[in-house]
Amino acid sequence: MLVVEDLQVGYGAIIALRGISFKVESGQVVTLIGANGAGKSTTLNTLSGLLKPRAGRILFENVDITGKRADVISQKGLVQVPEGRLIIAPMTVQENLEMGAYKRTDSEINSDIQQVFERFPRLGERRKQKAGSLSGGEQQMLAVGRALMMRPKLIMLDEPSMGLAPMLVNEVFSIIRTIKAQGTTILLVEQNARKALQVADYAYVLERGSIVKEGSAAALQADEEVIQAYLG
Amino acid sequence: MNLRTLFYVLSAIFLGFLIPYLIATYLFNKEVLSPEQQLANAMWRGSIYSLFALGYALIFSILGLLNLAHSSVFMWGGYIGLMSVLKLDMPIWVAMPVGMIGGGLVAVSVDVIAFMPLRRRNAPRISQLISSIGASVILLSLATLIFSSTPKRFPQDSIDALPGTADKPLTWLLDNANVRITPIQIAIFVIPIVLMFLLEYMVNSLKIGKAMRVVAFNQRIARLLSINVGNIFAFTFFLSGVLAGAAGVLQGLAFNSMTPYMGATVALKGLTVIVLGGLGNIRGAVVGGFLVANIEIMSIALGYGWLSDAVVFSSLFLILLVRPQGLLGESGKMRA
Amino acid sequence: MQKLRSLLILFVVIAVSLPLTISAQDEAPQIGFWEECETPTLTGDINLGVVFSLTGGAAIYGNPQLQAVQMAVEEINDSDYLGEANLVAIVEDGGTDVETSISAMTKLVEEDQVPVVIGPTLSNQALSADPIAQDAGVLVLGVSNTRSNLETDIGDFYLRNSLPEAKVIPGTVAQATEILGLENVAVMYSDNDEFTVSGYEVFVEALEANGVNIVATETFATGDTDFNAQLTNIIxxxxxxxxxxxxxxEIVPLLQQTRNLGYTGPIIGGNGFNTPGIASPDTGAGESANGVIVGGAWNIAKQNELSLAFSEKYEAEYGAAPDQFSVQAYTGAWMIATGIRCADSTESAAVRDALKGLKDFNSPLGSFSFDDDGLPEHEPVAQIIVDGQYRVLTSEEAAAVFGE
Incomplete structure (x- = not known):
């Protein structure tokens, strides 16, 4: 579904990605794990079109989307839930979800909003509240709900558990399982490698801008080096 | 929401007109000659200031940037309306929207020429500010070249062609007081308020308006939500140009004199208005416009006409001392 | 044989020139000091520098000025007013700004080395460009500069035939007071422009001299368009x-707003009101200009034979009635020629001295003299705008506009 070939990205003199290649198959949960600064968020932002690559190719559903604008890419169904739960604070919960459906013209927008509220009842209770007044966990729910309103084919989650209390972290991962169960493909970027590998089918390990290891989630969970570096 | 705006406008009049009036009359025994007429004078001056400042505020709220070419767009909108009447013999109610759309297009070209290339390169705000000054100067020189600096005006018959104006000024009698209001002045008072309500409705309730608010809040989120930020910028510039064009045509109609320099006088006033009202706050722009106009007129009415600018800027200073974010500004994030 | 031939030529010359001189005398009175000064002994071409605003906002004044000067130069040469010498106009565009007029003046003074320049159109151009001529000792005659004190600010090589406001306003105020019976007036002026402030001061002096009471004084700034608040106070x-x-x-919107606020009485203005455009229904105040009273150097209705003759010829040549500016420019060119004729010299200083001594020079402006301070002097005309036309102010015209 998503094929990345030899992707290189840099900011000025700094090289953030040194030519990485990976794949996400339809229906899979793929995770990119790695330390802070390894290039995980850079990868997602480049896939989203927020950053322009220096070299390499990105194919989404066999279409070359390299260097396309972010709004064009997200419209194709490659949707990012950005790091830090970037919800639109001054708008209500309801409006945030409506903005997820900004480019949609179909008649199912309202029923999709209802679905989000069914999945996250806490959002339904606060639909008229300003998004900025929600708790951290609720904001993460809203960010995911808003992404779901875009009817994504592949949803990219950037550090969804960052800054959340341990109980909420579990909640976030259960949300990921639910999305997966509904057949949405997921690319998950996480620092919490243990949790990520538990939900993922396949994983890549990113170190200083290069992929140093890959394999099925089960295999990496058993890998000595991975256990040493990320799970220990 | 809209009723609140009306309430704010009334407070501006109260603050800028009524309070000084009462203080002058009862504390200092200073007579204000025909206060009703002065209030009417303040109302339409305020309408034009508000309309002009609206476009300023709109761009500031979305781009977080002062478009100093706004006064030139205002002048161009006015001239496009004027030329539609003079050269193309359009009736004024056609020329007015033509001037508005013309202003919109000029504003979009300001965006394309002065802002877009710098935005692409992530240039600092200050370069974009300077670039907008450059665009303003170019627009001014072009206008001087094309329209010449000789003052021009809408021909009398284009104004007479407005419905109900055949018989010169209407005279309203209010309790023995004679307030003279021409139909064009009524239009000048009504049009900005209608436009302001439309703008508020658009920004709060329409999809594109909400998209503008998302862009204003965070461009990254907007992009990830499939919002074409460039288009929103262009649309915002277009809208601000439409508002400026309306203000330009109305100013030309109201005061019967247009020169390419007509923007210069309003430019500084507009800036004062939006700082006073709260940078980038649409309602603040309207309230600020009425407040500044009322203060100006009141200082003339009390016989301190030569001090009116000084009075306006002192009030600005005082208000900013108490509320650094402006009257309706919210500390912290700006909002559309 | 040879004698016969020269006799024949002499005869032919006399025969041809006789009817000319006779017909010239028929058209009397003629402009110029034909009797007062001898025909000069000069020969060849005498360059006359001409700087007017041919482009920009002031072109509405500058182009008629140029036409009038060209007409005068043609008449001067055709009538041999300067004997065998010919006046040649070297025309430069002074633009409407100061810079263009400076470069035009520099070119005339340094490159063409003309002894005399006529122009430039605007007072601020004169103030900036004329010192170039002053430094080079070249005479400049202003024909439309009305700012006060130009003579002292520029120097002794500057003269003008256009009355400064101080010479026009007192006469206008006196006539208006008499005809309209003014007792209480309100004054409005732009307080950030040198020209309008000096006009204001002259008005106040003239009003006081005529015993008129000033009940209110309001100010505004150049560039303002909204005068409603000040007018409300006044009205x-x-x-x-x-x-x-x-x-x-500022005048056009001011007039419009004054009338919109319901004031129908007289509005007395300074020289800024002396633009035909003010009463134009398209670009000016239209009907709102009716009842404006303004003093001028000249009015087309002025009954003066030279003025009538000029108007007729100008209209025939250019298809439009002349305005004050073209009359002043026309008179100016004739004055320069008179200076040259009486000095019998093209030396700038000699021409200036001859010109400065000009007394009772008959012109379309009336009888013109320079006073002892070198300031122009002739009777101004108080005018009133009636139905968009500038008419000579009389009680009949006033009654037609304001009623009895």
Whole structure:
């Protein structure tokens, strides 16, 4: 579904990605794990079109989307839930979800909003509240709900558990399982490698801008080096 | 929401007109000659200031940037309306929207020429500010070249062609007081308020308006939500140009004199208005416009006409001392 | 044989020139000091520098000025007013700005080395460009500069035939006071322009001299377009007239707003009101200009034979009635020729001295003299705008506009 070939990205003199290649198959949960600064968020932002690559190719559903604008890419169904739960604070919960459906013209927008509220009842209770007044966990729910309103084919989650209390972290991962169960493909970027590998089918390990290891989630969970570096 | 705006406008009049009036009359025994007429004078001056400042505020709220070419767009909108009447013999109610759309297009070209290339390169705000000054100067020189600096005006018959104006000024009698209001002045008072309500409705309730608010809040989120930020910028510039064009045509109609320099006088006033009202706050722009106009007129009415600018800027200073974010500004994030 | 031939030529010359001189005498009175000064002994071409605003906002004044000068130069050469010498106009565009007029003046003085320059159109151009001629000892005759004190600010090589406001306003105020019976007036002026402020001061002096009471004084700034607040103050006091010292750009909206606020009385203005455009229904104040009273150097209705003859010829040549500016320019060119004729010299200083001594020079402007301070002097005309036309102010015309 998503094929990345030899992707290189840099900011000025700094090289953030040194030519990485990976794949996400339809229906899979793929995770990119790695330390802070390894290039995980850079990868997602480049896939989203927020950053322009220096070299390499990105194919989404066999279409070359390299260097396309972010709004064009997200419209194709490659949707990012950005790091830090970037919800639109001054708008209500309801409006945030409506903005997820900004480019949609179909008649199912309202029923999709209802679905989000069914999945996250806490959002339904606060639909008229300003998004900025929600708790951290609720904001993460809203960010995911808003992404779901875009009817994504592949949803990219950037550090969804960052800054959340341990109980909420579990909640976030259960949300990921639910999305997966509904057949949405997921690319998950996480620092919490243990949790990520538990939900993922396949994983890549990113170190200083290069992929140093890959394999099925089960295999990496058993890998000595991975256990040493990320799970220990 | 809209009723609140009306309430704010009334407070501006109260603050800028009524309070000084009462203080002058009862504390200092200073007579204000025909206060009703002065209030009417303040109302339409305020309408034009508000309309002009609206476009300023709109761009500031979305781009977080002062478009100093706004006064030139205002002048161009006015001239496009004027030329539609003079050269193309359009009736004024056609020329007015033509001037508005013309202003919109000029504003979009300001965006394309002065802002877009710098935005692409992530240039600092200050370069974009300077670039907008450059665009303003170019627009001014072009206008001087094309329209010449000789003052021009809408021909009398284009104004007479407005419905109900055949018989010169209407005279309203209010309790023995004679307030003279021409139909064009009524239009000048009504049009900005209608436009302001439309703008508020658009920004709060329409999809594109909400998209503008998302862009204003965070461009990254907007992009990830499939919002074409460039288009929103262009649309915002277009809208601000439409508002400026309306203000330009109305100013030309109201005061019967247009020169390419007509923007210069309003430019500084507009800036004062939006700082006073709260940078980038649409309602603040309207309230600020009425407040500044009322203060100006009141200082003339009390016989301190030569001090009116000084009075306006002192009030600005005082208000900013108490509320650094402006009257309706919210500390912290700006909002559309 | 040879003698016969020269006799024959002499005869032919006399035969041809006789009817010419006779017909010239028929058209008397003629402009110029034909009797007062001898025909000069000069020969060849005498360069006359001409700087007028041919482009920009002031082109509406500058182009008629140029036409009038060209007409005068043609008449001067055709009539042999300068004997065997010919006046040749070297024309430069002074633009409407100061810079263009400076470069035009520099070119005339340094490159063409003309002894005399006529122009430039605007007072601020004269103030900036004329010192170039002053430094080079070249005479400049202003024909439309009305700012006060130009003579002292520029120097002794500057003269003008256009009356400064101080010479026009007192006469206008006196006539208006007499005809309209003014007692209480309100004054409005632009307080950030040198020209309008000096106009204001002259007005105040003239009003006081005529025993007229000033009940209110309001100010505005050049560039303002909204005068409603000041006018509201003034109109509430119900003055007999509103006196205004402003520039053309502010005058039109001011007039319109005054009338919109319901004031129908006289509006007395300074020289800024002396633009036909003010009463134009398209670009000016149209009907709102009716009842404006303004002093001028000249009015087309002025009954003066030279003026009538000039108007007729100008209209035949250019298809439009002349304005004050073209009359002054025409008179100016004839004055320069008279200076040259009486000095019998093209030396700038000699021409200037001859010109400065000019007394009772008969012209379309009336009988013209320079006073002891070198300031121009002739009778101004108080005018009133009636139905968009500048008419000579009389009680009949006033009654037609304001009623009895």
């Amino acid at each position: 509430a006091l119900n003055p007999d007239a509103i006196v205004v010292s402003a520039l053309a750009a």
